[in-house]
Amino acid sequence: DVKVTQSSRYLVKRTGEKVFLECVQDMDHENMFWYRQDPGLGLRLIYFSYDVKMKEKGDIPEGYSVSREKKERFSLILESASTNQTSMYLCASSFRGIGNTIYFGEGSWLTVV
Amino acid sequence: GQQVMQIPQYQHVQEGEDFTTYCNSSTTLSNIQWYKQRPGGHPVFLIQLVKSGEVKKQKRLTFQFGEAKKNSSLHITATQTTDVGTYFCAGEGNNRLAFGKGNQVVVIP
Numbered sequence: 641d642v643k644v645t646q647s648s649r650y651l652v653k654r655t656g657e658k659v660f661l662e663c664v665q666d667m668d669h670e671n672m673f674w675y676r677q678d679p680g681l682g683l684r685l686i687y688f689s690y691d692v693k694m695k696e697k698g699d700i701p702e703g704y705s706v707s708r709e710k711k712e713r714f715s716l717i718l719e720s721a722s723t724n725q726t727s728m729y730l731c732a733s734s735f736r737g738i739g740n741t742i743y744f745g746e747g748s749w750l751t752v753v
Numbered sequence: 754g755q756q757v758m759q760i761p762q763y764q765h766v767q768e769g770e771d772f773t774t775y776c777n778s779s780t781t782l783s784n785i786q787w788y789k790q791r792p793g794g795h796p797v798f799l800i801q802l803v804k805s806g807e808v809k810k811q812k813r814l815t816f817q818f819g820e821a822k823k824n825s826s827l828h829i830t831a832t833q834t835t836d837v838g839t840y841f842c843a844g845e846g847n848n849r850l851a852f853g854k855g856n857q858v859v860v861i862p
Contacts, residue, residue, distance in 0.1 A: 680762070682854030683796070683841065730795060738845060739784045739803060744795040
């Protein structure tokens with residue numbers, strides 16, 4: 641079974657803190673993604689990576705950065721957390737190419753106070 | 754950019770009844786995928802449709818891909834309480850996958 645593991649299920653951080661969300665996949669997938677999910681807004685793509693050290697902006701990259709130093713690991717960084725970044729964050733991975741299934745992690749619920 | 758619209762956004766369905774959820778794209782898609790997210794869970798892949806006019810069934814679920822490859826539907830018959838959740842479609846085109854906002858389904862016992 642494919643496993644996408646997110647390091648933290650629930651986090652509470654203060655405004656201005658630097659936040660790291662870690663994600664690891666065990667299927668040797670080339671593609672990795674970070675999505676944000678908010679009620680009524682669906683899944684919005686923040687960043688994705690199609691290879692080690694490669695990254696591309698998604699639809700809402702502002703306020704976020706990412707790091708992919710190893711194939712299996714993709715980190716989402718909030719340089720200075722703000723209350724409007726309170727959300728559920730979903731990591732996902734897939735093989736490269738058209739029509740490949742995306743496998744999601746269980747999600748990280750982040751509250752910024 | 755590519756957009757995928759889902760309607761309706763919310764549905765309340767009586768247990769035992771049928772319902773349909775729709776997905777429409779502004780551009781022609783190479784394929785469409787459907788995912789289900791249970792309350793408190795994460796999206797899980799259901800199916801992929803690739804061919805124009807394709808129809809696939811999974812027990813009580815019927816998935817269709819339109820002839821023009823711009824729309825898709827998911828029809829569920831004899832709804833059960835286990836069908837509760839949010840159904841997402843994701844359309845792939847121009848090497849990008851775009852998710853719809855989802856159809857949140859509440860099942861009334």
